[in-house]
Amino acid sequence: MNAEPLVSVRTLTKSYGPKVVLKRISLDIAEGEVVAMIGPSGSGKSTLLRCMNHLESPDSGCVLVGGDPVGYAMKNGELHELSDSALSYQRRGIGMVFQSFNLFQHMTVMENIVEGPIGVLKQSRAQVYEHAKYLLDLVGLADWADHYPSQLSGGQQQRIAIARALAMRPRVMLFDEPTSALDPELVGDVLEVMRTLAREGMTMIVVTHEIAFARDVCDRVIFMADGEVVEEGDPGQVLVTPQHERTREFLRRLL
Secondary structure (H helix, E strand, O other): OOOOEEEEEEEEEEEEOOEEEEEEEEEEEEOOOEEEEEOOOOOOHHHHHHHHOOOOOOOEEEEEEOOEEOOEEEEOOEEEEOOHHHHHHHHHHEEEEOOOOOOOOOOOHHHHHHHHHHHOOOOOHHHHHHHHHHHHHHOOOHHHOOOOHHHOOHHHHHHHHHHHHHOOOOOEEEEEOOOOOOOHHHHHHHHHHHHHHHHOOOEEEEEOOOHHHHHHHOOEEEEEEOOEEEEEEOHHHHHHOOOOHHHHHHHHHHO
């Protein structure tokens, strides 16, 4: 891993009306690091993830990816929000996979994967299609290129969603509870794809309740509650011998 963090969150604050969802969150993610964020519903995990690619605008603080502020550009010493087109281009380096698959139902699997690189990155069709074939093989769905999302199971659709995000060749992948909407028997295939990405050195930030995945695959676990980072560290420490009662209480209820 490089010494400089790839992702840096600096005193991030976010509120919805009177409810403060994130309270001056600061953390760094190194390149190649796999980080799990766990915690009860409403703790701010998903909001933090959405701020990392500017699907949500923070009230204060900022997120840097590769040293650049996400969603903003520096002009005359001040941060100014990017236009929609500039933000879309900036997001090419930040892949995101949601609970729901968000695939285009009128497009085939292949069309879903190549749409971004061709439309946003303006890459050559031959180059994009070759990479898409590699990604379909990576997620174990090489024979499904011409199918439509409605013809796929939930687990297959989620694996296609991962391939679509990877098609933009991101520097970091964000996963917002990617298996929570799946039937239990479909979870394993999605997690195996994520394990492969981890082995290949992809920087990943994963909001999850899959404790075994967090323990076995992740380099660090961050436990959040009430909009704050309560505890973080090595999975063996946080998940096996947590130091805070709030963490222990959460794990008792979950396990």
